[in-house]
Amino acid sequence: MASPNGGVTTYDYDDSDSAAPVRAQTIEELHSLQRKAATTTKDGASPLQSISASLASLAREYGPNLVKGDPEAKVAAPVPVKHQQPSAIIAASDSSLKFTHVLYNLSPAELYEQAFGQKKSSFITSTGALATLSGAKTGRSPRDKRVVKDETTEKELWWGKGSPNIEMDERQFVINRERALDYLNSLDKVYVNDQFLNWDPENRIKVRIITSRAYHALFMHNMCIRPTEEELETFGTPDFTIYNAGEFPANRYANYMTSSTSINISLARREMVILGTQYAGEMKKGLFGVMHYLMPKRGILSLHSGCNMGKEGDVALFFGLSGTGKTTLSTDHNRLLIGDDEHCWSDNGVSNIEGGCYAKCIDLSQEKEPDIWNAIKFGTVLENVVFNERTREVDYADKSITENTRAAYPIEFIPNALIPCVGPHPKNVILLACDAYGVLPPVSKLNLAQTMYHFISGYTAIVAGTEDGIKEPTATFSACFGAAFIMYHPTKYAAMLAEKMQKYGATGWLVNTGWSGGRYGVGSRIKLPYTRKIIDAIHSGELLTANYKKTEVFGLEIPTGIDGVPSEILDPVNTWTDKAAYKETLLKLAGLFKNNFEVFASYKIGDDSSLTDQILAAGPNF
Numbered sequence: 001m002a003s004p005n006g007g008v009t010t011y012d013y014d015d016s017d018s019a020a021p022v023r024a025q026t027i028e029e030l031h032s033l034q035r036k037a038a039t040t041t042k043d044g045a046s047p048l049q050s051i052s053a054s055l056a057s058l059a060r061e062y063g064p065n066l067v068k069g070d071p072e073a074k075v076a077a078p079v080p081v082k083h084q085q086p087s088a089i090i091a092a093s094d095s096s097l098k099f100t101h102v103l104y105n106l107s108p109a110e111l112y113e114q115a116f117g118q119k120k121s122s123f124i125t126s127t128g129a130l131a132t133l134s135g136a137k138t139g140r141s142p143r144d145k146r147v148v149k150d151e152t153t154e155k156e157l158w159w160g161k162g163s164p165n166i167e168m169d170e171r172q173f174v175i176n177r178e179r180a181l182d183y184l185n186s187l188d189k190v191y192v193n194d195q196f197l198n199w200d201p202e203n204r205i206k207v208r209i210i211t212s213r214a215y216h217a218l219f220m221h222n223m224c225i226r227p228t229e230e231e232l233e234t235f236g237t238p239d240f241t242i243y244n245a246g247e248f249p250a251n252r253y254a255n256y257m258t259s260s261t262s263i264n265i266s267l268a269r270r271e272m273v274i275l276g277t278q279y280a281g282e283m284k285k286g287l288f289g290v291m292h293y294l295m296p297k298r299g300i301l302s303l304h305s306g307c308n309m310g311k312e313g314d315v316a317l318f319f320g321l322s323g324t325g326k327t328t329l330s331t332d333h334n335r336l337l338i339g340d341d342e343h344c345w346s347d348n349g350v351s352n353i354e355g356g357c358y359a360k361c362i363d364l365s366q367e368k369e370p371d372i373w374n375a376i377k378f379g380t381v382l383e384n385v386v387f388n389e390r391t392r393e394v395d396y397a398d399k400s401i402t403e404n405t406r407a408a409y410p411i412e413f414i415p416n417a418l419i420p421c422v423g424p425h426p427k428n429v430i431l432l433a434c435d436a437y438g439v440l441p442p443v444s445k446l447n448l449a450q451t452m453y454h455f456i457s458g459y460t461a462i463v464a465g466t467e468d469g470i471k472e473p474t475a476t477f478s479a480c481f482g483a484a485f486i487m488y489h490p491t492k493y494a495a496m497l498a499e500k501m502q503k504y505g506a507t508g509w510l511v512n513t514g515w516s517g518g519r520y521g522v523g524s525r526i527k528l529p530y531t532r533k534i535i536d537a538i539h540s541g542e543l544l545t546a547n548y549k550k551t552e553v554f555g556l557e558i559p560t561g562i563d564g565v566p567s568e569i570l571d572p573v574n575t576w577t578d579k580a581a582y583k584e585t586l587l588k589l590a591g592l593f594k595n596n597f598e599v600f601a602s603y604k605i606g607d608d609s610s611l612t613d614q615i616l617a618a619g620p621n622f
């Protein structure tokens with residue numbers, strides 16, 4: 001009788017195990033049957049060659065020896081493809097004799113397995129997410145960011161007081177780059193992701209992320225736009241490359257370095273080097289800075305904002321500093337999500353830069369934020385959360401590691417995401433100001449000059465944990481609601497925003513997602529359900545036709561009533577029991593606005609000098 005595995009004749013024993021035997025002679029063969037080979041690229045060597053070039057030292061003649069696939073994979077291992085090297089070259093150092101395995105664009109399942117093999121800190125939670133730790137740094141380190149100042153960037157970029165761009169020179173950049181590369185090339189394996197930024201096909205940017213940690217690769221898989229198999233085949237050379245050697249420290253004695261953490265950007269080389277921090281947000285926000293450089297050169301405005309669209313095609317932008325409500329408020333069950341954090345506004349409308357969302361999840365509740373809650377499942381990265389050791393249920397209230405706990409998931413995990421993530425010109429531009437002083441109204445309608453005044457001021461709070469060293473909400477002025485990420489002077493972005501808002505007739509709003517009834521510590525955070533009702537009234541048009549009154553000092557137009565919101569909270573004076581303290585705090589804040597704006601007073605906003613005058617007059621009067 002012919003056996004199912006063909007050719008081999010077996011005889012009937014009186015054996016109870018009468019099922020057909022598996023098509024394997026050995027246990028290894030059996031294991032190899034478990035996994036069906038994935039379709040590989042037509043020309044397997046081509047991405048490896050471009051990766052080898054990426055990982056090459058600038059000082060040595062050729063790059064490291066690269067092999068595809070996991071060194072641990074004994075079964076069905078991909079065929080090693082050695083990088084082409086001139087055969088006559090004699091290895092200059094031991095490091096060039098050694099192989100580094102490249103794990104290229106792995107799937108989430110593969111990255112889970114890699115993460116478990118790599119760190120004791122990676123676990124599956126009860127809903128299937130990958131919980132992990134980012135190490136000593138659990139927020140961004142803006143004081144450790146350096147940008148190469150050369151002849152071009154010296155003229156182009158915003159430098160000096162208030163600017164996020166702290167200079168370094170080209171030579172120190174390549175020294176740090178070499179340090180990162182030597183570290184990465186010393187490892188047995190590195191993870192490489194080739195992905196895209198920007199859903200606008202005409203302005204798509206190709207990015208490569210090289211990292212030592214599987215969780216970083218999964219994070220970027222979720223956060224950037226994922227290429228199809230065909231797009232990977234023709235990917236070619238990336239437009240921008242991140243070398244994430246965050247597990248390895250920077251040299252504190254090097255020029256321009258002040259700590260062992262260093263985030264280095266060279267716009268000329270189109271590269272970013274990360275040393276001494278594993279906080280994943282550093283990569284996504286670093287790339288955002290690059291987009292803030294590249295896009296305005298093409299007449300496209302880059303925005304630190306969330307974005308969603310109503311059923312009628314009405315688009316809203318939500319500008320806000322980290323942790324002040326972009327993700328929470330743009331994720332709205334009644335609207336289509338275009339993106340939660342980074343967008344472009346071009347002549348064609350809006351487009352999301354990213355392929356995923358990065359939600360703060362401290363105190364996350366299923367009831368208040370159901371869509372984010374449900375997105376935390378297999379494939380999602382959970383950074384720095386605490387969970388029950390046995391049930392693996394996450395305790396979202398636990399701040400023992402940080403208050404900046406985060407979930408990163410692909411945008412498709414939100415059921416009403418709009419794919420591709422593009423939309424028409426915005427109708428409403430909402431500025432989220434998280435007021436730690438508790439004196440700004442929950443909502444005000446702004447005219448264009450006021451919108452520009454508040455956009456340039458960027459008054460809000462840095463919330464606990466989002467930046468290194470911040471322990472409680474701290475009042476700040478962050479130009480364009482994202483000063484840490486912009487590259488040019490704020491008035492360049494403001495002029496573009498004014499032009500676009502005017503051209504497309506968008507209305508500006510100031511929404512306080514912070515405190516009410518007293519400053520932080522005395523009053524309380526405005527309730528999320530009320531903020532949602534306010535946002536609903538903006539979207540529906542209800543607030544365009546409402547009755548308004550003007551506040552003293554700031555001259556803000558506030559509505560007298562909104563469906564579902566207690567009317568008395570709309571004017572903040574009503575929520576303070578100590579009226580004298582309210583007035584004093586209001587004047588104090590107005591003074592801070594005035595001081596902050598002084599540096600901008602000498603700049604013209606765009607070509608319109610009458611708009612500049614109106615903007616200067618749109619601040620507080622006292």
Ligand SMILES: Nc1ncnc2c1ncn2[C@@H]1O[C@H](COP(=O)(O)OP(=O)(O)O)[C@@H](O)[C@H]1O
Binds near residue numbers: 323326360529
């Ligand atoms: N009134 C409010 N409006 C918006 N967010 C609020 C409000 N009250 C509390 N929050 C909380 O503030 C945080 C906002 O974070 P998130 O939306 O992720 O910020 P961003 O996307 O701007 O970085 C969430 O944890 C949210 O639950």
Ligand SMILES: C=C(OP(=O)(O)O)C(=O)O
Binds near residue numbers: 139140281282322360
């Ligand atoms: C990730 C960050 O912020 P956001 O919540 O705005 O994405 C950050 O500031 O590190």
Ligand SMILES: [Ca+2]
Binds near residue numbers: 099100187
């Ligand atoms: Ca090796």
Ligand SMILES: [Mn+2]
Binds near residue numbers: 359
């Ligand atoms: Mn966010």
